[in-house]
Amino acid sequence: MKMYTVAIVGATGAVGTQMLACLEEQQFPVGNLKLLASPRSAGKVIETPWGAVTIEAAASEAFDGVDIVLGAADDDVALALYPEAVKRGAVVVDNSHAFRLDPDVPLVVPEINAADALDHKGIIANPNCATIIGLVPTWPLHQLAGVTRMIVSTYQAASGAGVPGMRELEEQIGCMGRGEEMPAPRAFAAQLASNLIPQIGGEKFEGFTSEEMKLQNEGRKIMHLPNLRVNCTCVRVPVLRSHSESITLEFERDITLEQAREALAAAPGVKLVDDLDAQSPHDRWPMPLDTSDQDLIWVGRVRRDISNPDELRGITFWCCGDQIRKGAATNAVQIAKLLVE
Amino acid sequence: MKMYTVAIVGATGAVGTQMLACLEEQQFPVGNLKLLASPRSAGKVIETPWGAVTIEAAASEAFDGVDIVLGAADDDVALALYPEAVKRGAVVVDNSHAFRLDPDVPLVVPEINAADALDHKGIIANPNCATIIGLVPTWPLHQLAGVTRMIVSTYQAASGAGVPGMRELEEQIGCMGRGEEMPAPRAFAAQLASNLIPQIGGEKFEGFTSEEMKLQNEGRKIMHLPNLRVNCTCVRVPVLRSHSESITLEFERDITLEQAREALAAAPGVKLVDDLDAQSPHDRWPMPLDTSDQDLIWVGRVRRDISNPDELRGITFWCCGDQIRKGAATNAVQIAKLLVE
Missing domain, CATH: 3.30.360.10 (Dihydrodipicolinate Reductase; domain 2)
Incomplete structure (x- = not known):
């Protein structure tokens, strides 16, 4: 089975922490895990099902070699960083509001429109919670x-x-x-x-x-x-x-x-x-x-x-x-x- | 100014207690106040703006001489007692659900249908709170x-x-x-x-x-x-x-x-x-x-x-x-x- 390098952006927040747990629960094929957050949290070590991971500051170069980005950061971080991640070959699933209504970005609830997810140009948006x-x-x-x-x-x-x-x-x-x-x-x-x-x-x-x-x-x-x-x-x-x-x-x-x-x-x-x-x-x-x-x-x-x-x-x-x-x-x-x- | 004998039924509950305060706030012409409640509360003395009042057990004879009853008791008490109060000459404003949809009983929000209140046969119902x-x-x-x-x-x-x-x-x-x-x-x-x-x-x-x-x-x-x-x-x-x-x-x-x-x-x-x-x-x-x-x-x-x-x-x-x-x-x-x- 192919394994993937996955990065979570905003890894220390409520949603980022839950994404980490969901990756394990849904048995996502994580080969390598990167946890990105604000510079304030960089250097902190988090125990994960894939070993101890040191948090890195979220920046463009952090996406080198990443296959899939799970974005749990705010709109401004999303707008600044995710196009850079896409340029480096990653596909981004973004929970912010930044790209949700962009006609080039699928907005997906898998129970409803799973097929839309496959028609992406690098970014897929996760809808608002409500x-x-x-x-x-x-x-x-x-x-x-x-x-x-x-x-x-x-x-x-x-x-x-x-x-x-x-x-x-x-x-x-x-x-x-x-x-x-x-x-x-x-x-x-x-x-x-x-x-x-x-x-x-x-x-x-x-x-x-x-x-x-x-x-x-x-x-x-x-x-x-x-x-x-x-x-x-x-x-x-x-x-x-x-x-x-x-x-x-x-x-x-x-x-x-x-x-x-x-x-x-x-x-x-x-x-x-x-x-x-x-x-x-x-x-x-x-x-x-x-x-x-x-x-x-x-x-x-x-x-x-x-x-x-x-x-x-x-x-x-x-x-x-x-x-x-x-x-x-x-x-x-x-x-x-x-x-x- | 004519003064009235007012009785509150269910005087120890949240609504009954508030009715007492509202009588004073709205400057209701209370000449004599009776506080009625379950036998459990009878004998208890309550300080009111009209002096200390001893709680009486709610029963038919307690309505003798009462002009206006404010009802803050449950449906079963309302059904049992208020027709008795009306027989004794009182007008009852009842907060229970018992009479609200009775065609002989006006159901009144004064800002909406004040005139309906005057067309009563002894009981006027207070609507549900919501x-x-x-x-x-x-x-x-x-x-x-x-x-x-x-x-x-x-x-x-x-x-x-x-x-x-x-x-x-x-x-x-x-x-x-x-x-x-x-x-x-x-x-x-x-x-x-x-x-x-x-x-x-x-x-x-x-x-x-x-x-x-x-x-x-x-x-x-x-x-x-x-x-x-x-x-x-x-x-x-x-x-x-x-x-x-x-x-x-x-x-x-x-x-x-x-x-x-x-x-x-x-x-x-x-x-x-x-x-x-x-x-x-x-x-x-x-x-x-x-x-x-x-x-x-x-x-x-x-x-x-x-x-x-x-x-x-x-x-x-x-x-x-x-x-x-x-x-x-x-x-x-x-x-x-x-x-x-």
Whole structure:
């Protein structure tokens, strides 16, 4: 079996660390591993399933000899470095937003558009986390009946702001629990513990934020639906690492509730957990605590949309998925596996 | 000025305690105050703005001489006792679900249908908390353009489960903060701290829960819109006492974003907080921490619904309101004031 030299950029962050674990879990044929990060982290030694690896500063020459780059760095690093990696012969799977809407860059959720990944020019983009988590269960319903409109309210975890976001929520809960004074927020605009923050990203289009527009703009590209209409409201909730979404879909063809449930039960990447009568709450509906640190999108509360005047054209459901895994690292390693299979 | 004998039933609970405070804040003409509760609390003495009051067990004869009853007890207490109170000449403003859909009982949000309150037969019902919080800002938009459909995802606080719900969330946050083992949940079906629970109430209609159907069924009655269609998903979030809602509306007539904003800014009971560019996060959008322990419904993130194919027929927004106050006690005392004015 051919083995590959793999580099992770942003290897010390929440997503980079998870990418390392996912490479092993998905049995990626890693021959040689390079871990790249900011100069601040360079020289630090990380124990990995492929031996101890010393972190190198992320720079163009670090990509010499690299076959596959997994990018978990910010847009500015991505824009500066990944074209250099491509020049040196690497294929980059990038989790930043920098290239996602570039017409020369495939944007891939393997359960939806795996074939697009093979049509790359060196860079393949990994979609936004809330986009992946919402689209994985939307896709099998779309295949049945043709989705035309999505109305989505998100419940997004602290991990979407990386390790600093998770630490800040834990610190705030710690202060509340110990009755200590709350420090001023840094990762978020306001206190997140026992609160909700209804803005993620900056303003992008007619009062919708950048995060809210991603579901429409990335969703159109991933599902090859240029006319898909999406109304998304993104809200940060005091949860550590699973995103949840309340989704209402409209279709161009009829779909029954039974058809929707069957399609979801059979869909790759989806776990249907939908039984209000179940003995255990963990079998009734998806909850973020139950879906953390695993790879599937759990779907429940599947119902006919009783507000849709056309009673066979609307489905509404609730889903949860781990933001760091399927929302980022797992999906990126799945894309990398498409390249080597 | 005529003074009234007022009784609060369920006086020791979260809503009953708040009703007492609201009577003073709204300068209700209380001549004599009776506090009723379960036999367990009887004999306890409560200090009130009208002197020390000894709690009596809630029973039919306790209503002798009472003019106005504020009900903050459960459905079974309401069904057993309030017809007895009416027989004795009292008017009951009931916060339970028992009489809300009874055609002989007005269901009132004073900002919307104050006139209905005067057409009572002894009992007036106070709506569900999430219903009040969602309808107060929906009403001025309906008056402009005629609302036909609501798609709502809620973010509901622990206080919706009363004092036991709030104590349980605080206890769980305390355990997390101190690194102690989490006790088994009692008030909620699962751990709420750092989690979300996507079911409130039992199953009611085609997979929708009782809580989810209230917004449609109570909304139709309050707004006099028997054909209103509502798709609601109710989710419990780890927040102490303000409910939040992400609401998308469809209208039968055109409405511009500017008209919607103007109507919300001028609407009674509403505070428009909608400026993504504001210096302080507290001026950007409503957050549950900011809206706790006050009486207004704060509305923000007001946008055109870009998923609506008819671009002048859809508005989407975010709102927060205190569940114990405007969601329950404040609204009940407002109704009582309509009766005496």
